[in-house]
Amino acid sequence: MKTEKLEFDVIVVGAGMAGSTAAAIAAREGLKVAVIERGQKPGAKNYFGGALYTHALVDIYPDFFDRQPPLERPVTETGFWFLSNDGVVKATVQGGLVDNDPVDAFVALRSEFDLWWSEQAAAEGAFIIPKTLVTDFLFEDGRVNGVKTDRPQGDLYAPVVIICEGVNNLLTQKLGLIDHDVKINATALAVKQLISLPAKDINARLGLPDSNHGMAISVMGDVSMGLSGLGFLYTANSALSLGVGVTLDALQESGLKPYELLQRYLEHPVIAPLIKDGQMMEYGAHLIPEGGWTTMPRLYTDGVLVAGDAASMVNALHWEGTNMAITAGKQAGLAAVEAHKKGDFSAKTLSVYQDRLSELFVLKDLKQYRKMSAFLKNHPNFMDIYPTFLNDALGMFFTGFGKPKGDLYKKIFRSLTSRRPLLKAVGDLVALGRAVIGI
Amino acid sequence: MIHLLVSVKQVPDTTNIRIDPETGSMIRKGVPAILNPYDAHAVASAAEWKRKLGGKITVITMGPPAAEEALQECIEMGADRGILISDRAFAGSDTLATSYVLAEAIRKIHEEDPIDMIFFGKQAIDGDTAQVGPGAAIRLGMPLITYAVDIQEINKEEGFALIERKTESGREIIKTTLPAVLTTEKSIAEIPYAALPDLIYSLKYKPENWSAEEPLMYDINQIGLNGSPTMVAKSGSPEAHEPAETISVEEEGIAGVVENTLNKMLSNISVASLWEELK
Amino acid sequence: MDKNKQVQKREVPKVFVDDMLMSLKYFTDEQEPHLAIIDPEVCIACKDQPCIDFCPVGAYRAQDGRTVQIAVQSCVECGTCRVLCPYLNISWKNPRGGFGVAYKFG
């Protein structure tokens, strides 16, 4: 048994998007970095819809695409599908501003990508320790100077610890950086199925010219049966990723079983034909922090920084989480480097981390959207009335042949007001605008 | 001080297999490769005896470069030296060729650093043939004890060991001279939760790489396809039967369903004859 | 032509969750399960036992009607039970390092 102390310049907890990024940045500047990952391998515990955003990836590795990253299809068509009980209105955009080189977003599968992303950090010199769970912190005269793990002789020491433990931020809570557990009104449970289908069937059924084209769709309406939540559809190379997320308190009130809500979505008349004869490759579930600003812990204290889902850095409306984690991971890494240059790891020095993030989209957007999760909670009709109205309105509009249009518009108008009085509907719209602008 | 050797194998995790309906062959993508569970327990047993008597453990594996991960896991559990025997010339080896490759490697290690006990997991969960251990033992001319469930004693000075093995009819205590070859059941030892320094050591450990020529020149007629008398003539997925007649408790209520079930069951000729004897 | 047929709401299909779990890879920790019910009496007294429905892998099952048991080996560590249990009666930890679910795709 070796017994000398395990000392590093930086310890990162979690080898996900934020963790491996922070480690790569710190190691690149010559620091001795250890990343402690609880999964069998980095990526084993990570799960998402979902798409990665090119701007964040190339910001960390300018030669990102030369490194042959394991990505699925580029996102060449994206937008909203408004599902009614038995129909859909598709509002998607392709070409034009979406048609960039490289494309702005790529669909990915986290097990493979996160492992690769951690290997890039290892190449920078970071030392990844898998299969090890961080259970507590080590203190020296009141200041964090390392972590305890669940392995015998499991203590590791470093003047800076960057917590990237994900949405279940038990360590962040233990350190008192936040005074509550995950909020049930500001957190969603998402369940997903990855269904394998021959690429040519995916292309034919979704109208994609070839396998070098892909889709990232936010699905609203019938998918969440009126509960506050969102569905999604992503195209992997030869598989479709279909899932639905519902806020925890809404899920509990509904008494629904998540896998049955998902099955109902998969059996929707518009969705079912897309996955016909597909074979389920994997089912999974994961929490998504949607509280953003309102559930964000203190981002730093003496010797400690918090980044990624652990810091509620997710903007649910725009499906932005991984890019926020990568950007925050980078800034945390840089803050650790600066602290080492100064040889001072106090909260004051580390506060540069939050200052930087405040100037970037990460804290700006989260602040702007701080009312969004409350808005969605109090305006469930955006999840069922308006999508259904949209379907009826356009459905009537495009089958109103040979009928006086005056009556047609009256019927369309009545199909709104019969569901939601006009004044209230206008009020909803204004409320949406305010939640989006953040006033 | 004893020298223990464990022969391990990296296998696809057969509990998670997906078969390609057209080709009938296994879909490799997304199937995690793991250290063969029986071998993991064999290493754990060797680690226990290393702690008791002092000494070292060598682990060897024959497989593709990725099998290095399996060796790392053994180092984590307490092994000291890992040897990966990998070469394209070995591709297609059946159990006869495999036992030749492993036995010759063990012989070479034994010559340089005498081994007291050699462990094989009872079988590999992908092939389940349980032939490689016995094959290697006979090639090395060493006594073989299969299905070992417990090692009661290893006495290097007097050159014997007491091994408990399990058979259908009961349990045997075997006394064997050393060195001996064991194939082990899972109950031989529990897998330890490694100390952090051991895990870190294993992450940095680079196994030695042996090929078909270096440091041992293998006889090409005994390895790979030409060293393998058996070959797969054809393979496919098992034919599916159409689902049987089912009756649901929800539809007919518990008493009705059971009544109906027993009537159907007892009207079957072979079951009926049983029922007559029973009454 | 007006499509005025009464469109009845599509209800929720019945799904047997074990069919879902067949696709998942777990490293089961036989020695130290990471979930436990703090006080079983609380579950027996719990009126609607919501955990049986909200758990995405159906790990919570009521044996003979009242006592709740956890099929810990099916857990995917999402954390929902920790915060949704009406009486916060679940002792919730992450599994030991290397154990628990290991997503193959994610």
Place this chain on the structure above:
Amino acid sequence: MTRRFWVFIEQNKGQMHPVASELLGVANCLVSEIADELEKTGEEAVVEGILVGHQVEDLAQEAIQFGAERVYTVDDPAFEHYLNRPYTDALIYLIEKYKPEVFLIGATTLGRDLAGAVATSVKTGLTADCTKLEMGPFRKIEKKLLLATRPAFGGNVIATIVCKDHLPQMATVRPRVFESPPRDLKAKGKVIQEDFKVTPEMLAANLVEFITDENAGVNLEYATVIVSGGKGLGNPDGFKLIKELADELGGVVGSSRAAVDGGWIDYAHQVGQTGKHVRPKLYIAAGISGAIQHKVGMQDSDYILAINSDPKAPIFEVATLGVVGDLYEVIPEMIQQLRARKGAQV
């Protein structure tokens, strides 16, 4: 030249293991499948038993009555209890002397242990745990070969394996995979005593003590009624209910691998690819999802009743009759109604 089809006659304390008679039946089928070749070449084929043990003469007769034309016996006190090295060397001696074409061994712990050592020594191919054996053509090879079919990758793939250019073609077969042929008490056959001396260096490993195992009594492989429980029981004490139903039907308790891995019941009860292969008249599977590894071990049962709350459980694919419901309701009711039916008759 005589084409010899050999079967290893496994015995333990003077009792012939039934798998030997099953394989004698198989060997005779294989011979009948090459009748066309024998006619063409004028060669002769013969099924022979290989019997190793101490004072086992009357077993030789039993082997003949199950279809062996000739039996070679190697009799020596050292063979009284099975040890790998002496048995292996005896078989090598006989193989090199008589050059058999096919050699079948029962896949018991003894057989698997012995077959691996023998095949390696004589440098031939060995296919383990075969579920089907036949003689058939393979590519351009002139004589028909032994086509040995077995499950691989945990039963997810069924592979047919051949052993070309090496003799004997060896295969091991699990007990109860094949039926024993009828025993012909009037059958006649020659018994040839082989003198093979056991040398001391063959006894480097020898038996010190033998403990009969209470679980060893669970003769799952030859039970006529088996009631099996799996993870669907929810916990170990579910097996009490399984035992109650088994007793009611005069049967034995079986289990799935998942229940054994969970430490709920001893490995001796495990049915399936890595457990026992069974062929009872009645097999009741309660709370067993029916993974392929389990089905491979019990799908030959005459009547399979599956009880599972999941209508889509794979076990229903092999069941003769499926009951969709909660086993904790169905089984107690079954026990009650069975007792009622018994009570009414007696």
